[in-house]
Amino acid sequence: xxxxxxxxxxxxxxxxxxxxxxxxxxxxxxxxxxxxxxxxxxxxxxxxxxxxxxxxxxxxxxxxxxxxxxxxxxxxxxxxxxxxxxxxxxxxxxxxxxxxxxxxxxxxxxxxxxxxxxxxxxxxxxxxxxxxxxxxxxxxxxxxxxxxxxxxxxxxxxxxxxxxxxxxxxxxxxxxxxxxxxxxxxxxxxxxxxxxxxxxxxxxxxxxxxxxxxxxxxxxx
Amino acid sequence: xxxxxxxxxxxxxxxxxxxxxxxxxxxxxxxxxxxxxxxxxxxxxxxxxxxxxxxxxxxxxxxxxxxxxxxxxxxxxxxxxxxxxxxxxxxxxxxxxxxxxxxxxxxxxxxxxxxxxxxxxxxxxxxxxxxxxxxxxxxxxxxxxxxxxxxxxxxxxxxxxxxxxxxxxxxxxxxxxxxxxxxxxxxxxxxxxxxxxxxxxxxxxxxxxxxxxxxxxxxxxxxxxxxxxxxxxxxxxxxxxxxxxxxxxxxxxxxxxxxxxxxxxxxxxxxxxxxxxxxxxxxxxxxxxxxxxxxxxxxxxxxxxxxxxxxxxxxxxxx
Ligand SMILES: Nc1ncnc2c1ncn2[C@@H]1O[C@H](COP(=O)(O)OP(=O)(O)O)[C@@H](O)[C@H]1O
Ligand SMILES: [Mg+2]
Numbered sequence: 001x002x003x004x005x006x007x008x009x010x011x012x013x014x015x016x017x018x019x020x021x022x023x024x025x026x027x028x029x030x031x032x033x034x035x036x037x038x039x040x041x042x043x044x045x046x047x048x049x050x051x052x053x054x055x056x057x058x059x060x061x062x063x064x065x066x067x068x069x070x071x072x073x074x075x076x077x078x079x080x081x082x083x084x085x086x087x088x089x090x091x092x093x094x095x096x097x098x099x100x101x102x103x104x105x106x107x108x109x110x111x112x113x114x115x116x117x118x119x120x121x122x123x124x125x126x127x128x129x130x131x132x133x134x135x136x137x138x139x140x141x142x143x144x145x146x147x148x149x150x151x152x153x154x155x156x157x158x159x160x161x162x163x164x165x166x167x168x169x170x171x172x173x174x175x176x177x178x179x180x181x182x183x184x185x186x187x188x189x190x191x192x193x194x195x196x197x198x199x200x201x202x203x204x205x206x207x208x209x210x211x212x213x214x215x216x217x218x219x220x221x
Numbered sequence: 222x223x224x225x226x227x228x229x230x231x232x233x234x235x236x237x238x239x240x241x242x243x244x245x246x247x248x249x250x251x252x253x254x255x256x257x258x259x260x261x262x263x264x265x266x267x268x269x270x271x272x273x274x275x276x277x278x279x280x281x282x283x284x285x286x287x288x289x290x291x292x293x294x295x296x297x298x299x300x301x302x303x304x305x306x307x308x309x310x311x312x313x314x315x316x317x318x319x320x321x322x323x324x325x326x327x328x329x330x331x332x333x334x335x336x337x338x339x340x341x342x343x344x345x346x347x348x349x350x351x352x353x354x355x356x357x358x359x360x361x362x363x364x365x366x367x368x369x370x371x372x373x374x375x376x377x378x379x380x381x382x383x384x385x386x387x388x389x390x391x392x393x394x395x396x397x398x399x400x401x402x403x404x405x406x407x408x409x410x411x412x413x414x415x416x417x418x419x420x421x422x423x424x425x426x427x428x429x430x431x432x433x434x435x436x437x438x439x440x441x442x443x444x445x446x447x448x449x450x451x452x453x454x455x456x457x458x459x460x461x462x463x464x465x466x467x468x469x470x471x472x473x474x475x476x477x478x479x480x481x482x483x484x485x486x487x488x489x490x491x492x493x494x495x496x497x498x499x500x501x502x503x504x505x506x507x508x509x510x511x512x513x514x515x516x517x518x519x520x521x522x523x524x525x526x527x528x529x530x531x532x533x534x535x536x537x538x539x540x
Contacts, residue, residue, distance in 0.1 A: 049448065051539050072453075079450035085539075091442050105247065106451045108240020150449070 001027045001189045002048060002158065007057035009043055009213075016213050017043045020057070023208055023219040025191060027157075030184040031218075032200045033193040035210035041193035044210075045160050048191070049083065050074050062157065079107060082151030082188075084161040089147060090135040096122070096146050097131040103154040121153040122146075125179060141172040145179070152183055159183060161192045165199065173199055244458065252462035255435075256470075263470070266431055270471025273424050274518060275478035277417030278506070282479060284409055286503055300365040300380050303391045310334075313361040316388060325368055325379055332362040360390060421521065424471070428525025432464050436533050448539040456534060461526045468522015469515055476511035 002025040009018040018040045025031050033041045046052045047059055050066060059066045062080070069077050082103075090099045100121055104114045122128045125145040127138075135143055144164060151159055161180065165173035177192075177199065184190045194200055200207060208218035256263045304313055310333055317331040337359040342348040365383065367376045376394060383392040436443070443456055483505045494501040506514070 049539070051448075075447070075450045075452040075455075077450075078448065083448060085448070091445065102446065103449045105244070106446065106449060106455060108237070108243060110239070110243060 001025055001029070001062060002191065003060045004044070004047075005058045005060070007047065007054045007059060009040075009047065009052065010055045016055075018047075018054075018210075019213045021210070021213070021215045022057075023215060025189060027189055028184070028187060030181060030190040030192070030205045032203075032205055032207045033191060033210065034195060034197055034200060034207055037195065038212075039210040040213045041195075041210060042162055045083075045085075045162050045191070045193055048158075048160060049078060049081065079103070079154060080156050080158065082154070082156035082159045084144070084147050084151050084159075084164050086163050086166055090143060090150075092135050094134075095131065096127065096133050096135060096138070099135065099146055100131075100149045100153050103150060107154055117153055118149075121149040124152070124182070125149045141168055141175070144168065144176060148176070148179060152188070156188065158189045158191070161190070161194075163194055164192060165194065165196060170199065177203060244455065248458040249462045249465075252459050253466050256463060256466045263467070266427070266467050267470040267474050269427055270424050270467065270518060270521075271474025271478055273420040273427075274471060274475035274514060275482075277413050277420055278475060278514060279479045279482055280409075280413045281417075282483065282504070282506060282510075284406065284413065288406060289504070290501055299395050300367065300376070300383060301393045301395065302363040302365055302383050302389055303393075304361040304363070304388050305390045306360060308361060308388050310361065312388065313363070317363050320363065320365060320383075325375060326365055327368045328366040330364040332364065334359045334361050337362060365392075424468075424518075424521050425525045425528065428464055428467055428522050429529040431467060432460050432526045432529035433533055435463055436460060436529060436537070440537055443534070443537045444539045447537070453534070457530050460530050460534075461523060464522040464524075464526025464529075465519050466522070468518040468520065468525070470518070471522070472515035472518020475518065476506060476514040479506055479514075480511070 004021050004023050007018055007021045008016060010016045021040070021044070033044060035041055043052065047054055047066075048061060050069060053066075061077075064077075066077075091102075097118055100118045101114050104117055109117070119128060119131065122131055125148055127142060127145055127149065130138065130142070135146060138146065148161075148164070151161075159180070164180070165176050168176065173196065180190050180192060181203070192200075206218055209216050304316070308316075313333065314331060317329050320326055321329040334357050338351060338357050341359065342351045365379070367379055380392050380394040383389055446456055483503055487503050490501075490503050
């Protein structure tokens with residue numbers, strides 16, 4: 001499903017964010033990506049999203065080598081991946097419903113189908129009653145759940161999350177992680193970057209550990 | 222299998238067309254909504270565009286009207302035909318009548334040399350001197366008015382033709398003022414064209430800047446849309462519509478402004494025309510002219526938006 005083959009990434013002329021990183025994630029897996037700040041977790045997710053290109057090595061997603069996906073093909077490729085990224089949050093000038101509907105609008109669903117799917121997604125994250133609310137009226141945990149609903153509403157085969165529990169208290173964080181586990185149960189490949197080792201080590205999934213751009217544990221399974 | 226595949230791809234094509242159409246409708250409505258959401262700043266943009274377009278268009282309409290006036294004036298040129306000294310009064314009168322029957326001549330007036338001498342002596346007071354002359358030194362004169370609808374060069378041709386006749390000593394075309402007027406009009410037309418070109422460029426730049434600000438305001442949204450798979454065309458569309466609405470509104474305002482100023486001028490112009498016993502009436506833009514202005518505004522809006530979008534959208538990428 002996702003395979004990194006001796007991937008190195010150097011930003012500009014600076015230092016190497018990733019060095020010869022190799023791993024494979026199968027369909028139906030939920031994998032955590034951990035390491036200190038600056039270890040290269042976000043870089044791995046950005047490479048999968050084609051927000052960056054590797055300096056060396058090959059990334060293959062769903063059997064497609066990403067090297068072969070040109071700029072014009074990127075949008076279509078991204079529609080098959082749901083993302084929950086910290087710095088790309090909700091649009092605060094539209095309702096919860098409109099935020100979650102965005103990926104479906106992009107895919108061109110008609111409005112009846114959009115309504116049906118958005119409500120199904122909001123139902124899964126437990127926010128069906130808040131579809132008309134503005135994001136600003138929601139708590140941090142609820143906003144995060146709206147973000148997750150947006151990530152899964154178009155039924156992607158892969159779900160990526162970068163520090164999805166960043167600002168949440170332990171109880172809410174666990175709740176969010178259980179949500180990801182639920183999506184994984186129905187066949188979505190899930191990759192979560194998190195430095196919250198205490199939380200993720202309790203969840204019994206594979207953990208890939210990075211240290212200064214090198215993979216030090218969890219590469220094989 | 223072949224049949225099934227073909228019909229399936231046809232429905233997929235129809236689906237894609239439908240969703241494309243749906244997003245156009247959505248973008249158009251959403252952009253219009255955003256433009257109307259800030260009525261005052263949108264009105265300001267519309268006014269700026271409207272005034273910038275109304276100026277050259279209004280001047281051009283005024284010039285068109287001036288041209289109708291100048292061509293509808295009677296006798297734009299006159300030809301003074303001085304006859305040879307040996308032409309008798311009878312021949313001269315015959316010639317006057319003959320010329321009057323021509324198609325390209327509206328009117329002829331005969332001034333005999335005797336009349337001319339009498340007029341000259343009363344005007345100058347040289348009657349004693351003139352009486353002492355044994356011969357009238359003045360020639361017979363025919364004033365020829367070419368037809369009004371004739372262009373400048375038909376008058377010139379007529380003058381040459383008259384000059385070539387044996388009875389004619391000299392035919393003088395008095396039309397310098399007309400040539401001057403025409404070249405003045407030509408000059409004004411060019412100035413308006415140049416000013417209009419500059420203003421149109423200004424409109425495109427203003428719209429481009431407005432759209433640039435709109436893009437800047439929605440930067441976060443663009444990043445998110447690109448991250449979740451929105452194509453460039455998808456991201457571009459609402460901004461192109463924003464440009465279109467600003468342009469169309471500006472075109473509408475300019476049509477309104479031109480109409481308003483013509484209405485303002487109509488009464489005094491009609492009064493003036495009445496005084497000069499002319500049946501001249503002022504001509505406006507007309508419905509088609511107004512629609513053309515709106516279409517022009519829309520096209521300028523689209524170009525401005527396309528300019529801004531091509532320069533600023535590609536640099537906004539998720540990081
Ligand atoms: N756009 C960038 N330009 C230069 N250096 C970067 C950029 N993004 C990340 N880095 C560097 O690459 C390293 C890995 O970053 P990142 O993948 O964000 O780590 P993590 O997500 O594990 O904190 C860090 O040292 C960071 O400073
Ligand atoms: Mg990070």
